[in-house]
Amino acid sequence: MQSFKDLIANYEWQAIQDDIYRKSAADVVRALAKPGRLDLEDFKALVSPAAAAYLEPMAQRSHQQTQQRFGKTIQMYIPLYLSNECQNICTYCGFSLDVPIARKTLSEEEILAEMSVIKQMGYEHVLLVTGEANKTVGVEYLQCAIRLLRPHFAHIAMEVQPLEQAEYALLRREGLHTVLVYQETYHREEYKTHHPKGKKSNFDYRLDTHDRLGRAGIQKMGLGVLLGLEDWRTDSFFCAAHLQYLEKTYWQSKYSISFPRLRPCAGGLNPKVQLSDRELVQLICAYRLLSDTVELSLSTRESPHFRDHVLKLGITSMSADSKTDPGGYANPNMALEQFEIDDKRPTTEVVASIRRQGYEPVFKNAVGIGDF
Amino acid sequence: MKTNPLTIADTTFHSRLFTGTGKFSASPLMREALQASGTELVTVALKRVDVHQQQGDDLLTHLQHPQWRLLPNTSGVRNAQEAVLAAELAREALQTNWVKLEIHPDPKYLMPDPIETLRATEALAKRGFVVLPYIHADPVLCKRLEEAGTAAVMPLGAPIGSNKGLRTLDFLEIIIEQSRVPVIIDAGLGAPSHAAQAMELGADAVLVNTAIAVAGDPVAMATAFAQAVQAGRTAYEAQLAQPTAHAVASSPLTAFL
Ligand code: SF4
Numbered sequence: 001m002q003s004f005k006d007l008i009a010n011y012e013w014q015a016i017q018d019d020i021y022r023k024s025a026a027d028v029v030r031a032l033a034k035p036g037r038l039d040l041e042d043f044k045a046l047v048s049p050a051a052a053a054y055l056e057p058m059a060q061r062s063h064q065q066t067q068q069r070f071g072k073t074i075q076m077y078i079p080l081y082l083s084n085e086c087q088n089i090c091t092y093c094g095f096s097l098d099v100p101i102a103r104k105t106l107s108e109e110e111i112l113a114e115m116s117v118i119k120q121m122g123y124e125h126v127l128l129v130t131g132e133a134n135k136t137v138g139v140e141y142l143q144c145a146i147r148l149l150r151p152h153f154a155h156i157a158m159e160v161q162p163l164e165q166a167e168y169a170l171l172r173r174e175g176l177h178t179v180l181v182y183q184e185t186y187h188r189e190e191y192k193t194h195h196p197k198g199k200k201s202n203f204d205y206r207l208d209t210h211d212r213l214g215r216a217g218i219q220k221m222g223l224g225v226l227l228g229l230e231d232w233r234t235d236s237f238f239c240a241a242h243l244q245y246l247e248k249t250y251w252q253s254k255y256s257i258s259f260p261r262l263r264p265c266a267g268g269l270n271p272k273v274q275l276s277d278r279e280l281v282q283l284i285c286a287y288r289l290l291s292d293t294v295e296l297s298l299s300t301r302e303s304p305h306f307r308d309h310v311l312k313l314g315i316t317s318m319s320a321d322s323k324t325d326p327g328g329y330a331n332p333n334m335a336l337e338q339f340e341i342d343d344k345r346p347t348t349e350v351v352a353s354i355r356r357q358g359y360e361p362v363f364k365n366a367v368g369i370g371d372f
Numbered sequence: 373m374k375t376n377p378l379t380i381a382d383t384t385f386h387s388r389l390f391t392g393t394g395k396f397s398a399s400p401l402m403r404e405a406l407q408a409s410g411t412e413l414v415t416v417a418l419k420r421v422d423v424h425q426q427q428g429d430d431l432l433t434h435l436q437h438p439q440w441r442l443l444p445n446t447s448g449v450r451n452a453q454e455a456v457l458a459a460e461l462a463r464e465a466l467q468t469n470w471v472k473l474e475i476h477p478d479p480k481y482l483m484p485d486p487i488e489t490l491r492a493t494e495a496l497a498k499r500g501f502v503v504l505p506y507i508h509a510d511p512v513l514c515k516r517l518e519e520a521g522t523a524a525v526m527p528l529g530a531p532i533g534s535n536k537g538l539r540t541l542d543f544l545e546i547i548i549e550q551s552r553v554p555v556i557i558d559a560g561l562g563a564p565s566h567a568a569q570a571m572e573l574g575a576d577a578v579l580v581n582t583a584i585a586v587a588g589d590p591v592a593m594a595t596a597f598a599q600a601v602q603a604g605r606t607a608y609e610a611q612l613a614q615p616t617a618h619a620v621a622s623s624p625l626t627a628f629l
Contacts, residue, residue: 030611036545037545037549041611055626055629056624056625056626059625059626060625063625247550248550248551248552249552251515251550277629278626278629281626281629305628309625309628309629312625313625313626
């Protein structure tokens with residue numbers, strides 16, 4: 001069976017990077033003037049240094065296309081950290097095996113306690129997050145958590161270790177709707193240096209995950225790169241190619257992209273490449289121009305100022321008021337957290353701010369999964 | 373000016389103009405026109421092939437050419453079962469596992485039956501055929517056919533034989549954007565400009581029959597189509613400049629940066 005792994009073999013990192021840096025203003029103008037669909041060559045132009053001078057027209061078009069498709073709405077979601085146990089070493093992560101923090105995995109009661117706080121905050125779309133600890137937080141645990149939560153939420157998403165196709169199918173039947181798995185970087189060697197130990201060090205297994213998700217019939221998949229590990233333009237090109245491949249192959253699924261910028265954490269890795277605010281805006285718009293339909297998601301890693309302004313430029317979903325420590329909604333404990341968030345405003349404030357921009361924050365936008 | 377070759381099921385084509393063999397007033401004229409077209413893939417209705425006695429003025433004798441791959445079509449069948457039978461017959465008679473799947477139970481407009489076509493594609497792909505189905509310009513059907521193992525899709529531009537051009541334009545654009553197999557625009561192309569437009573859109577190839585066969589001068593018309601296909605493809609690969617879209621809206625969105 002064909003998978004993205006086979007396709008990526010045709011792409012040579014350095015050649016792609018050279019291509020991107022060679023793109024000219026004329027290439028950008030041509031891409032921006034296209035009335036129809038943009039292709040990956042256009043994407044290269046839009047993430048190239050040459051496009052920096054065209055940020056405003058990119059933003060205008062991205063804004064227009066996003067409103068056309070999604071209306072003036074922002075889907076709200078909230079992460080629920082179930083566990084910070086992890087057997088992997090990832091150089092950039094506060095949950096990394098070698099980081100001396102307290103470890104915790106929520107019990108059923110604790111999950112329900114989190115649930116009720118989150119529900120009071122108004123959230124209907126929840127994102128379950130764990131590290132990778134198969135003994136304590138394996139498929140059975142996840143199955144149990146989904147079963148526990150599905151009567152309470154309209155939409156359950158998951159950001160955990162990559163699983164087997166049959167496991168995804170099993171969790172889908174339990175009511176799992178969305179799965180987010182970020183490749184972190186598509187640069188094979190760089191990947192190795194950042195994932196020296198644990199199951200995550202297997203680049204190809206991770207790369208194959210979305211194909212397994214597609215075959216398992218998962219309705220929505222998220223992808224992305226950790227911006228800061230490698231040249232963001234080239235890495236994002238690979239992610240865009242991955243997206244296009246998936247859209248064509250698993251055409252009944254929906255897709256979302258996230259833009260995590262590497263932040264300081266307990267592990268303390270400094271980003272190799274700094275992505276400025278202007279560059280992040282450029283990247284968001286480039287994705288939107290490439291795909292009308294992909295959902296673009298922004299987390300609380302970003303500052304209130306940035307989030308408030310960028311929500312008009314192509315973003316379709318946002319989290320708010322997030323805690324990255326397991327149990328953190330009912331019993332905050334900073335010693336357990338994955339990274340410090342930047343936008344610490346309470347949900348009500350974020351909501352008010354979204355409304356001020358002329359947008360409607362949407363909390364429920366799915367038939368309750370429990371209905372099926 | 374060379375353009376990229378097209379590959380279908382491991383076979384490479386340098387000409388993106390596929391042709392038919394029906395409606396010509398005489399077989400020698402047909403042969404001359406096909407030669408002028410530079411085509412490398414020629415579809416022939418199985419029902420017109422004399423399977424048993426290959427002699428005399430049988431159509432096949434006029435279709436022997438080192439450059440031409442024959443593509444038997446199932447025109448005349450009414451359902452998937454008949455199509456599979458016809459394909460098996462063609463495989464035996466013409467020594468090819470390629471088949472252009474045409475199932476149009478409606479004799480008036482020759483509209484392809486999507487349900488039978490999907491069923492037949494599944495069955496034929498399993499039997500090792502290289503299937504090229506003639507279909508409506510239906511993007512979802514194209515994805516379903518891909519999953520069924522089709523080698524290409526052949527959506528119609530307009531009703532067959534109508535010469536109306538790309539009436540299904542909006543849907544063809546979606547198909548071309550989404551497809552993982554070659555997209556060959558079949559039916560309805562009445563003028564070289566239609567063929568050029570299809571190629572500029574990014575179609576992988578076009579199939580033209582009636583417009584060449586019934587032209588006043590089929591040989592000259594075949595040449596014109598060849599040039600149009602070449603021009604359209606070259607333009608596509610050269611990345612067309614597009615008419616500028618909407619003007620930039622009023623308030624700046626990036627002033628906060
Ligand atoms: S990124 Fe994920 S896998 Fe890596 S250490 Fe953090 S929680 Fe574990």
